[in-house]
Amino acid sequence: MEQSLFASDIRSIFEALSLLKxxxxxxxxxxxxxxxxxxxxxRMMSQSPFMWNGHAPRIILLxxxxxxxxxxxxxxRRRAQNLDDFPTVGCSFGPSRCFSNFxxxxxxxxxxxxxxxxxxxEKYGNKPFKVATMLRWTVVLTDPQHMVEIANAAExxxxxxxxxxxxxxxxxxLKINVGSPDHDLLAELLKSHIAxxxxxxxxxxxxxxxxxxxxxxxxxSDDWTSIPALSTVSRIMVQTWQRFFVGYPLCRxxxxxxxxxxxxxxxxxxxxxxxxxxxxxxxxxxxxxxNLEANVDHATMLLGPAVEACTSEMDEYAVPNEKKFDFLAxxxxxxxxxxxxxxxxxxxxxxxxxxxxxxxxxxxxxxxxHLAINPEFAQxxxxxxxxxxxxxxxxxxxxxxxxxxxxxxxxxxxINGVSSLGFFRQATRDLSxxxxxxxxxxxxxxxxxxxxxxxxxxxxxxxEFRPFRFSDNPEHSITTITPQWLFFGYGKHACPGxxxxxxxxxxxxxxxxxxxxIRIGDEWTSRPPNFIxxxxxxxxxxxxxxxxxRRDAH
Numbered sequence: 001m002e003q004s005l006f007a008s009d010i011r012s013i014f015e016a017l018s019l020l021k022x023x024x025x026x027x028x029x030x031x032x033x034x035x036x037x038x039x040x041x042x043r044m045m046s047q048s049p050f051m052w053n054g055h056a057p058r059i060i061l062l063x064x065x066x067x068x069x070x071x072x073x074x075x076x077r078r079r080a081q082n083l084d085d086f087p088t089v090g091c092s093f094g095p096s097r098c099f100s101n102f103x104x105x106x107x108x109x110x111x112x113x114x115x116x117x118x119x120x121x122e123k124y125g126n127k128p129f130k131v132a133t134m135l136r137w138t139v140v141l142t143d144p145q146h147m148v149e150i151a152n153a154a155e156x157x158x159x160x161x162x163x164x165x166x167x168x169x170x171x172x173x174l175k176i177n178v179g180s181p182d183h184d185l186l187a188e189l190l191k192s193h194i195a196x197x198x199x200x201x202x203x204x205x206x207x208x209x210x211x212x213x214x215x216x217x218x219x220x221s222d223d224w225t226s227i228p229a230l231s232t233v234s235r236i237m238v239q240t241w242q243r244f245f246v247g248y249p250l251c252r253x254x255x256x257x258x259x260x261x262x263x264x265x266x267x268x269x270x271x272x273x274x275x276x277x278x279x280x281x282x283x284x285x286x287x288x289x290x291n292l293e294a295n296v297d298h299a300t301m302l303l304g305p306a307v308e309a310c311t312s313e314m315d316e317y318a319v320p321n322e323k324k325f326d327f328l329a330x331x332x333x334x335x336x337x338x339x340x341x342x343x344x345x346x347x348x349x350x351x352x353x354x355x356x357x358x359x360x361x362x363x364x365x366x367x368x369x370h371l372a373i374n375p376e377f378a379q380x381x382x383x384x385x386x387x388x389x390x391x392x393x394x395x396x397x398x399x400x401x402x403x404x405x406x407x408x409x410x411x412x413x414x415i416n417g418v419s420s421l422g423f424f425r426q427a428t429r430d431l432s433x434x435x436x437x438x439x440x441x442x443x444x445x446x447x448x449x450x451x452x453x454x455x456x457x458x459x460x461x462x463x464e465f466r467p468f469r470f471s472d473n474p475e476h477s478i479t480t481i482t483p484q485w486l487f488f489g490y491g492k493h494a495c496p497g498x499x500x501x502x503x504x505x506x507x508x509x510x511x512x513x514x515x516x517x518i519r520i521g522d523e524w525t526s527r528p529p530n531f532i533x534x535x536x537x538x539x540x541x542x543x544x545x546x547x548x549x550r551r552d553a554h
Contacts (some may be wrong), residue, residue, distance in 0.1 A: 150425050193326065420535040
């Protein structure tokens with residue numbers, strides 16, 4: 001409820017501003033947008049104060065001083081493209097290059113992106129429109145034909161890599177060279193490594209996941225135990241992915257695990273700041289708000305012996321030992337030039353971890369909130385899970401039979417998602433789409449996802465959460481890639497690790513349902529609202545769920 005009231009308050013500000021058609025002055029725009037940023041930041045702190053490491057007062061001081069709006073204004077003005085042919089949604093005080101139009105619109109998008117995108121779709125249908133984000137103007141596409149076209153476009157024309165430089169923020173934060181030839185190494189290694197070792201990898205991930213669940217949750221008493229949902233799920237997910245990336249025993253080194261958790265938090269902070277300041281000012285603000293560089297240096301020291309072991313094996317046998325450090329050995333072997341330096345290799349590995357662990361953490365927490373507020377669904381899921389596990393145990397084949405678990409996760413992902421926008425691309429030259437839509441060089445485009453996932457011609461009652469909507473049709477698995485289901489992307493950049501990621505999700509969700517009773521925290525009477533930050537959709541940051549072990553659990 002708090003989140004909804006906050007968004008409503010922000011929208012009321014913009015409704016009042018829309019009456020002032022003559023806004024042209026920089027001072028008024030700075031005053032309005034700075035106040036909005038302070039409201040946004042205060043809201044983020046109230047939901048998750050632990051993120052900000054005690055630096056919040058300094059950051060708020062910078063926001064209120066108006067420094068950030070001025071920095072962004074001059075940065076954006078230099079990078080502006082002529083996008084006047086696309087209608088503006090979110091704030092219309094003048095032409096695209098008007099500062100007040102850009103910055104006030106970007107402030108609104110930061111807190112109410114779903115509302116802005118819905119407004120654009122209802123007004124313009126399948127025609128492109130543009131929205132202001134803190135990073136830049138973005139051309140939004142909603143036509144399925146456009147989606148398929150850009151998903152399969154050549155990197156030389158519509159660059160995924162260039163668009164993601166600013167969107168993710170990981171590369172700037174960890175000082176990874178996005179433009180290097182090896183930047184696509186993660187996708188390549190995931191595809192090849194998982195394809196060759198799927199059964200072995202799933203068994204190891206499952207072992208780490210179940211061990212982490214028991215370590216973190218435990219609870220042999222009959223009492224209910226309350227936990228912060230998102231941070232607990234994230235801790236377990238990150239721990240599990242460390243088994244895949246660095247192997248045993250480093251994955252269970254408490255010092256390493258603690259560092260990885262800190263670095264995740266540091267990168268999250270840096271990503272937020274990256275959206276508020278131009279690239280040339282980012283290092284200064286990022287250093288003020290996090291200890292990222294020191295933490296990466298510490299992680300480099302801990303990873304050193306494992307990398308040295310991989311290097312020794314390659315020097316001796318020319319082929320990495322399949323029994324240990326599988327992914328790390330391949331990464332070491334494939335890294336060349338500056339990327340092979342230990343510090344750079346560590347940063348790249350950490351970047352990989354962050355890239356693949358955020359989505360499952362958010363996705364599972366979304367589903368957990370749905371289950372906790374609707375505990376009647378738990379028994380339906382147990383009736384599926386328990387007989388399968390009793391008969392077949394926990395393995396790839398048994399988990400594949402859990403169609404209701406799969407459906408529940410997919411429906412939760414459909415309703416919530418992790419982003420309102422996807423398929424980010426940057427035009428590397430002037431070009432036109434097949435229907436004549438002109439995209440000037442340098443412009444960023446993206447696809448609005450809600451029109452696809454809440455299309456009434458595809459889904460009955462599309463705004464209603466129906467957990468078993470897909471359980472009777474195996475073709476509707478969460479990993480399926482179709483023009484109507486874009487959760488893992490589409491075309492050449494579809495998520496290469498989606499099968500392992502989904503296996504992890506299903507095992508963790510099914511195990512929690514089988515082993516524990518789960519309910520929402522006493523302070524909630526409905527599902528905790530999502531936290532919106534730009535196009536990002538994050539499960540409620542502060543909500544707790546309670547659990548207790550089932551005495552008849554198998």
